[in-house]
Amino acid sequence: MKIKEMLEKVKQELESAHITDSAEAEWLVALTLDIKRSDVYALANKELTISQQKKIVAYLKKRKKHIPLAYIIGNAEFFGLSFFVNKDVLIPRPETEEVVSEALKQIKPTSKVLDIGTGSGAIAVTVAKKKGAYVTAVDISKRALKIARKNAKNNQVNVDFLQSNVFSALNNRKFDVIISNPPYISEKEYQSLMPEVKDYEPKLALVTEDDGLKIYKQIIKDAPKYLNKNGKIVLEIGYNQGEAIKNLLKQDFKDIEIKSDLQGNDRIALASLK
Ligand SMILES: C[S@@+](CC[C@H](N)C(=O)[O-])C[C@H]1O[C@@H](n2cnc3c(N)ncnc32)[C@H](O)[C@@H]1O
Structure with missing residues (x-):
């Protein structure tokens, strides 16, 4: 044939x-x-x-x-790098590459960076590879961390991986930049997702309570304790969450910006510690 x-x-x-x-x-x-x-x-x-x-x-x-192709072949491209993926991790998305592009502008080779909800390690590994910064990455899922470690090794970078519920395992560590693409879909939105996502990607990576805002609230409330002076926060957000995130950030953060992705949807929140 x-x-x-x-x-x-x-x-x-x-x-x-x-x-x-x-x-x-x-x-x-x-x-x-x-x-x-x-x-x-x-x-x-x-x-x-x-x-x-x-x-x-x-x-x-x-x-x-309807198994996603990336899971079938066990590979996803992200920011020109190759990532092993399986059902334990979200397949990294092109929108997240845009979040990483914004984050890289805030990061120097000497920066200490934290990636919350690292999944496949896509953000953490890319930042370490592109900037050589000191990267710590956390996830609540042990299975995801196993994949992330493998991806750091395959891409020949050092990332400090820890199992943690948001900041719970970080004690008194401090960072210059916190990046996160946390779960941000509500249960209601989840029900309408295509089968490729709903039936195969980990629900823990996608859905959270409080209309999709629960993990943002945890991150934004405690981030000041874990950020150095002039520290920055870079969040991937849902297309309809810009206003809500701005409101959450304004107590402890300044220079708040909500940026759109290439599709024209709100996608990135950036801010500096007051
Ligand atoms: C949307 S996925 C992002 C994965 C990867 N960072 C990316 O951008 O492709 C969210 C990740 O957050 C993790 N997660 C969910 N709840 C968490 C929590 N309370 N603390 C830490 N990580 C959490 C999930 O296991 C999942 O890997």
Whole structure:
């Protein structure tokens, strides 16, 4: 079978499972063959080996059950770096790359940085890799921390990982910059998410109480104790949470900015300790 024939088969089978974005088929074939997505058409007449065909068909079977491709292949790209992912961690999102870009502007190679809710380690590992800063990362999930440690090792960076409920394990440590992409979806919003997210990504990484504000409230209330003078906070926020976050920040923080992502939605909150 040629690549172009396989591509057509994959497209049709995905459509039958209501997965209609044609890029999905291209990604599935490209990632299985370890080629660029753009090369799928350039190599369209290339014959697939039997083992390549078997691998594509096995992945297709999983994808038709709406398992996200990143979990099927066990890999997600984030900020040009490669991260192992499985069902114990959220698949890092492109919006979070924008949060990291903003955070990097606040970080020097000598900065002490804390990532709260590190998941796959995407934020912590990227900051350590790009800035060489001293990075501590916490998560309440032991299983997520195992993956994050593996990703730090694979990307050859040192990050101090700790199991912690927000700040609970940090004693009297202090940081220059606190970054967090915490769970921020309400139970009600969660019910309307696509099956790829709702059925496969960890609920602990997505949902929290208080209309999605619970963890922000914990972080913002205690952050002053854990920040050095002139310390900064950088939060990923939900598209409808800008006002609420601004209100939470204004007691102890100044220079509060709510920035939009490339889709035009509120996505990043930045502030400095008063
Ligand atoms: C939205 S995910 C973010 C993962 C990763 N930082 C990213 O941006 O891709 C939120 C993470 O927060 C963790 N988490 C949830 N509640 C927490 C808590 N109370 N304390 C620390 N981490 C928590 C979850 O286990 C999950 O890994």
